[in-house]
Amino acid sequence: MKSLKIKFLVGAVAIAIFFGVLTFLKCGNTFSPEKKIEGIEEVGVSFENFSIPKDVRVVGIGEGSHGNKEFQIAKKEVLQKVVNEGDGRSISFELSVGEGAMINDAIHESETDLTELVGELSYPLYDTEEIVDLLSWMRDFNQNVPYEESIMLYGVDMQGAYKSIEYMQGLCEQGTSFFTEDEKETIMSLDADSEDYASERDFFDGLSNRLLATEDIESKQLGVVVKALVQSIDAPEFGGYDNEYGIHRDKSMAENLKTFSEIEEARGYTQVVITAHNGHVMKGSQLQGQKNDKYPTMGENINKLFEGSYYCIGTEFYNGTVNIHTAGTYDDEYVRANHDFCSEDPLAYQAKFFEGKKYCLDFDSVKEDNSKVYKVLHSKIFTALVGEGYNLNNEMEKGERFKCNITERYDAMIYYFEATPIDTIHY
Secondary structure (H helix, E strand, O other): OHHHHHHHHHHHHHHHHHHHHHHHHHHOOOOOOOOOOOOHHHHOEOOOOOOOOOOOOEEEEEEOOOOEHHHHHHHHHHHHHHHHHOOEEEEEEEEEHHHHHHHHHHOOOOOOOHHHHHHOOOOHHHOOHHHHHHHHHHHHHHOOOOHHHOOEEEEEEOOOOHHHHHHHHHHHHOOOOOOOHHHHHHHHOOOOOOOHHHHHHHHHHHHHHHHHOOOOHHHHHHHHHHHHHHHHHHOOOOOOHHHHHHHHHHHHHHHHHHHHHHHHHHHOOOEEEEEEEHHHHOOOEOOOOOOOOOOEOHHHHHHHHOOOOEEEEEEEEEEEEEEEEEOOOOHHHOOEEEEEEEOOOHHHHHHHHOHHHEEEEEHHHOOOOOHHHHHHHOOOEEEEOOOOOEOOHHHHHOOOEEEEOHHHOOOEEEEEEEEOEOOOOOO
8 A cells, every 4th residue: 555655656656747847848938930040140130131042043932821811922022133233134923824914914014904804813822012113113123115015014923824825815906916827716716715716725835836936025925825726635633643733834834934934044144033932932941841853842843943052031920810712602602701820930939029020031141150140040940831712620720830841842931920911902
């Protein structure tokens, strides 16, 4: 009996010590990301003092989510920096190629109402004042220069291929000279609302090749619009086995960017800007723990196509209220709502200590002698990766975060302590 009492007391003491240690660690912030990292001010800089390498051919600017104002503003900031300090005059969006062409036309003339235009896009996440502000700046710039020296906006996504048909049919109605009379007849016979256009794959392939082979800039740009139809027709079934659709989509976006880059080089510009969700622009694999060559992201494909001349900038928040499409709601029932997230990224937490609660970090600037920052930067930490289509699984599975060594995914990051939700204009 005495032996049992002793064992009980020993066990009770051990349990008390265990919980005491946990309480101490919790109160002492030992495992919490919410603490200042020594030396962070020595390497973190404001965006004004942030430098993008002038010798890279592609500058990527990602979004930790599609639903935050700060990340949309970052698109304009990066584009302006490349235009003013680098050697680029274009930005490519995660947007259907046909819609990109439609927007590009609008920023080269003054008649189109840009606010109405963003409300017609198939991606409501671009239906914001921030995107209107970006397009307005591009249009203002373009009013004072010839087309050959203007800023271009491209779409690279093969999704929404029906927009390519609508765009081409609009050109035919305007009496375009880009197509022959026989080509116009075929284009006008297409039904953009059905999948019947798949039977015209050979026609699209031949038309795209003809347009891309010309010397005319606008013909080449139109050639990519047609090429997106071929990519859409060739795509595996959505949601199929082994993520084949996602692999095809990211590969197609990278290939379209490469073609637009060649068009830009013909204009005399060596750099292009690409913007998309972090999950697309980052290097490596689409899935955690998978090999890059099996599930390559768009960024990984870009890095290979441009032989490593790709500078990838991610965006990240510590606390974020994100505006997200509610999964399963479409057409007239379409719903967006705000949801709160915490990335628990210790480097994002450091934004709290910078002016405006925002800073930039070029990873190459962090040398090993900056031991505290270097150690965190080169360890596996959580980073925000909030997608569209919110449902309860987001809360249960914490799918809004991605754990990785971020130096393997990005070359730099723009960190925000807090991020605010977009406010869509028409939805």
